[in-house]
Structures are given as structure tokens and as C-alpha cells.
Amino acid sequence: MEQTTEGAAKIRVGEGTFYNPKMRKLRDISVVFLKALGMRNTRLLDATAATGVRGIRYALEARIRDGVLLDINPAAYRNARANVRLNGLKLRVLGKSLQEFANTSKESFDIIDLDPFGTPVPLVHDALKLCKRHAVLMVTATDTATLCGAEAAACLRNYGSVPVHNEFCHEAGVRILLSFVAREAAQFGFGIEPLLSISDMHYMRLFLRLEQGADKAHESVRCSGFGAYCSNCHNFVYEAGIEHRADAKCSYCGKHMQFFGPLWLGKLHDRQLLGRMLHLCDGNDADAEKLLELAREELDTPFFYSVPKATSYLGLGSVSPARVLATLSKRHRATKTHFDESGIKTDAGIGAVIDAVRRVSKE
Ligand SMILES: C[S@@+](CC[C@H](N)C(=O)[O-])C[C@H]1O[C@@H](n2cnc3c(N)ncnc32)[C@H](O)[C@@H]1O
Ligand SMILES: [Zn+2]
The missing domain is CATH 3.30.56 (Phenylalanyl-tRNA Synthetase; Chain B, domain 1)
Incomplete structure (x- = not known):
């Protein structure tokens, strides 16, 4: 079995285990994110481990010594377990689904990483059962055709939102994903604070802090609202709140506007944290730094022209x-x-x- 190195981790990719070297940039960003938050001595759950590369890198590079790696696929489980040993770590590796683990374990975690194939929808609810107060939740979605409105019916089914398929559909998709997680988190009495929310290549990824309390949960659910888009002049408007307005005329050209949502209308990033992350970047990944720079500079207002x-x-x-x-x-x-x-x-x-x-x- 061939061995590769990614960051500080030595990784062997077993047969039947998923490993995409192109996702290194996102893993680099995730490592820097945890370093910037100072998450040492916390408990990690890498819930969709595959080779274990994320959990192993977080442990070695962000110094998180205690944690659990899960994978439902027996081949991936064996591969992750071997890689944990190869890197001299004491992380526990279990061949279980997140759902089984969440419903049988009494453990709780400060950091949870969800990095599934396609949609994270079936995982978010169970992940939230395992979160400590103030936990950090990272969520990847690769069902971008759904979130960006190319498959509008699937978006309504999976996320409970009407998407928009236009020039800002990637931002709208990230905001639909945020709104979904905010509504799920509210059921457990958590509000969400987005620290970094990105769309890049074929994925979207949220980096969130959970805040416990009914008022926080209520506040974050109220951060969602609806947008309306004019496909003639490309004007848009948005309004927070869960009351859906039935129709709108474009204030610029007078044409009928198309509604979409509910979606998150609050801020996407924590600028100070992004500053610390950029400070910690070592210059090895120019692409990741460029993405973080742009995220730090962009206005918080929803959508763009x-x-x-x-x-x-x-x-x-x-x-x-x-x-x-x-x-x-x-x-x-x-x-x-x-x-x-x-x-x-x-x-x-x-x-x-x-x-x-x-x-x-x-x-
Ligand atoms: C995209 S791969 C993860 C890649 C890995 N995080 C990385 O950065 O290389 C998704 C993994 O999630 C696992 N998986 C899918 N559903 C799961 C579930 N319900 N519970 C635990 N693992 C699951 C799959 O077997 C697969 O190995
Ligand atoms: Zn118009």
C-alpha cells in the first residue's frame, strides 16, 4: 500500500477507502481554523473519517489529543485504524455509523467534523446530539447542484428551502445550508454563529460555533428569511423573518421577481478569526490564503451583483x-x-x- 504525506500526517490509502488529494486545500483550511481557535486539549469527533486524514492532521497539527474517528464502511474503518497507529496517535477508531454512535454513546465533543459524500442532511441531527456547549461544528456539502437550484425539487425536499439558480446561487446555497443547520440546532437549544462559510470548487463548507440557550436558538432561526430576484435586470431584495411575501415587483425595472428561501441572511464569517487564520498560514498554500483573504474582505451583506x-x-x-x-x-x-x-x-x-x-x- 502506497504511503503519502499530507501536512504532518503519514497516510496509506487502503482499497475501498476514499481519499481525494484535491481536497487538501480544504483540510489545510480546517487545520488552520482549529489552530486559530486554540482548540488544544479538546475532544474531537471525525464522524466520516475514511482514511482518517482529517482527524489525524487535527491531532498532530492542532494538537488535539483526544478523539474518536468513525466510519460506517468496514474497509475505511480498518484503514483509519491503521493510519492512527502509523502516526503514533491514541485516537479511538470505531466502525460504526454516526447515527448508531450518537444513539448509543454518552460521549460529547468540542469539535465535530462532517464530511460525507453528497448531502450532510442525514447526519446533522445526530451530530448535534453529541455537541458540548460552545462546540465547533464543521459541515461539508457536495450536493451543490441541489443547493444551487439545478435540482430545485431536491432542495425543497432535503433542506426545506426554495433555491435560486442564478449568478449568486453558490452564495444562496451556502445560506440555505446555514438556515437548515440553524433550524436543526434550534431543536437542541443551540444557536449558531458562522465563523467561516465558503463555496469553492465542488463543495460548500460551514465552520460554526454553537451557542447554547433558547434565546440564542430563537435569534439564529430569526436570522433566516427570503430573497427575491429579478431575472430581467438582476436586481435582488431580501428580508429577514419567516413570513413569506407572496409577490413582489422589481423596484428597478418593474418586472415580476422570483422568491427563494428560507435562507440565512446573517453574517457568514468572523473577520477577526480570519485575520488570525491568515497569520497562521505558512505560505505553502497560496490558493487557500487567497480564498481566506477574499472571505475576510467581503461585506456581510447578502448576495452580490x-x-x-x-x-x-x-x-x-x-x-x-x-x-x-x-x-x-x-x-x-x-x-x-x-x-x-x-x-x-x-x-x-x-x-x-x-x-x-x-x-x-x-x-
Ligand atoms: C467523503 S468521505 C470522507 C473523506 C475524509 N473526511 C477526507 O477528508 O478524506 C465520506 C466517508 O463517510 C463515510 N460515511 C458515510 N455515511 C456515514 C455515516 N452515516 N456514519 C459514518 N460514516 C459515514 C463513508 O464511508 C466515507 O468513508
Ligand atoms: Zn428588475
């Missing part, structure tokens, strides 16, 4: 998003976004964005 969509609405040739951003920034708050390299987040409203695009196009 796509510069190519604006030029196509106006019937103009392409213009530089950087120049539109510079023009808009003279009078308004505006930033890039990690969700789309030609997108601009701003609280200026569509009229100001359209004016800026026109001005840059004339120059």
Missing part, C-alpha cells in the same frame, strides 16, 4: 469588474466576493451599480 450580468442587461461590451469596483467604492461600501471573481458586494443598490458599469464602459 455580477458585472457581466449588468453589461448584458445594458447591452454593453465587457468591462473590468475591478474598475467598476473602484468607481463604486468612491461613494459606497463595496468589495470583491469569494463566491465569484466578477461579482461585487455592495450596499449601494442596483441603480448605483448600473451607473458605475455605464461610467466605466464609457471611459
Whole structure:
């Protein structure tokens, strides 16, 4: 069996066990996240371990000595157990499903990582049964076609939300996932605080802190609301609250708008934590650092305007998003976004964005 090295971990990938070297960037980010939080001497559950690479890296690099690795697949379980030994660690490895473990064990954890194939929906409820107060929960979703609205019926079935399939569908998908986790967590008396929420390559990933208390749970459920999108001029509006408004006309072009949600309308990241994470990056993963930089700089306001969509609405040739951003920034708050390299987040409203695009196009 061939041995590879990832971070501080030595990993052998057994037959029938999943290991994707391209997901290293996300594992690097997760390690830096735990280091920045100072999660030493806490208890970890890597609930979907496969080779065990995450749990092993967290233990070695973020110095988390106590933990459990689970995998439902017997081949993966044996592989993870061998890798834990290979790295000289004392983590426990169990060949069980998260559901079985959550419903038979009395243990609780400070850190839980969910990294399943496809949707995390069947796992979140059971993971929450195992969370300590103030636990950190990390959740990966790779069912992005569902969350981004290419499979709208599946999104309604799995997440209880109507998705939107447009230029900001990845951000809307991340916010649908957050809203789902917030509603699940509220059943256990937890509110959620998103510390980092990203969409990259073929996955979405949430890094959350749980806050115990009925008021926290209530507050985080109230952070969800609905959006409306105009597919003519690409305007959007959003409103927190669980009351769904039946219809809306676009304030810019007067066309009918399409509703979507419920989805999370609160903040996506903790900027200070991102600063500490960037400080801890060792320069080995430029891609991960670029993603974290963009996340740190982007405004908290939901959604963004796509510069190519604006030029196509106006019937103009392409213009530089950087120049539109510079023009808009003279009078308004505006930033890039990690969700789309030609997108601009701003609280200026569509009229100001359209004016800026026109001005840059004339120059
Ligand atoms: C995408 S892989 C995990 C990859 C790994 N975290 C990494 O970074 O390389 C998903 C793993 O979850 C396991 N799995 C799926 N459903 C599970 C469940 N209900 N409980 C525990 N493990 C599960 C699968 O057997 C598979 O090994
Ligand atoms: Zn419109």
C-alpha cells in the first residue's frame, strides 16, 4: 500500500477507502481554523473519517489529543485504524455509523467534523446530539447542484428551502445550508454563529460555533428569511423573518421577481478569526490564503451583483469588474466576493451599480 504525506500526517490509502488529494486545500483550511481557535486539549469527533486524514492532521497539527474517528464502511474503518497507529496517535477508531454512535454513546465533543459524500442532511441531527456547549461544528456539502437550484425539487425536499439558480446561487446555497443547520440546532437549544462559510470548487463548507440557550436558538432561526430576484435586470431584495411575501415587483425595472428561501441572511464569517487564520498560514498554500483573504474582505451583506450580468442587461461590451469596483467604492461600501471573481458586494443598490458599469464602459 502506497504511503503519502499530507501536512504532518503519514497516510496509506487502503482499497475501498476514499481519499481525494484535491481536497487538501480544504483540510489545510480546517487545520488552520482549529489552530486559530486554540482548540488544544479538546475532544474531537471525525464522524466520516475514511482514511482518517482529517482527524489525524487535527491531532498532530492542532494538537488535539483526544478523539474518536468513525466510519460506517468496514474497509475505511480498518484503514483509519491503521493510519492512527502509523502516526503514533491514541485516537479511538470505531466502525460504526454516526447515527448508531450518537444513539448509543454518552460521549460529547468540542469539535465535530462532517464530511460525507453528497448531502450532510442525514447526519446533522445526530451530530448535534453529541455537541458540548460552545462546540465547533464543521459541515461539508457536495450536493451543490441541489443547493444551487439545478435540482430545485431536491432542495425543497432535503433542506426545506426554495433555491435560486442564478449568478449568486453558490452564495444562496451556502445560506440555505446555514438556515437548515440553524433550524436543526434550534431543536437542541443551540444557536449558531458562522465563523467561516465558503463555496469553492465542488463543495460548500460551514465552520460554526454553537451557542447554547433558547434565546440564542430563537435569534439564529430569526436570522433566516427570503430573497427575491429579478431575472430581467438582476436586481435582488431580501428580508429577514419567516413570513413569506407572496409577490413582489422589481423596484428597478418593474418586472415580476422570483422568491427563494428560507435562507440565512446573517453574517457568514468572523473577520477577526480570519485575520488570525491568515497569520497562521505558512505560505505553502497560496490558493487557500487567497480564498481566506477574499472571505475576510467581503461585506456581510447578502448576495452580490455580477458585472457581466449588468453589461448584458445594458447591452454593453465587457468591462473590468475591478474598475467598476473602484468607481463604486468612491461613494459606497463595496468589495470583491469569494463566491465569484466578477461579482461585487455592495450596499449601494442596483441603480448605483448600473451607473458605475455605464461610467466605466464609457471611459
Ligand atoms: C467523503 S468521505 C470522507 C473523506 C475524509 N473526511 C477526507 O477528508 O478524506 C465520506 C466517508 O463517510 C463515510 N460515511 C458515510 N455515511 C456515514 C455515516 N452515516 N456514519 C459514518 N460514516 C459515514 C463513508 O464511508 C466515507 O468513508
Ligand atoms: Zn428588475
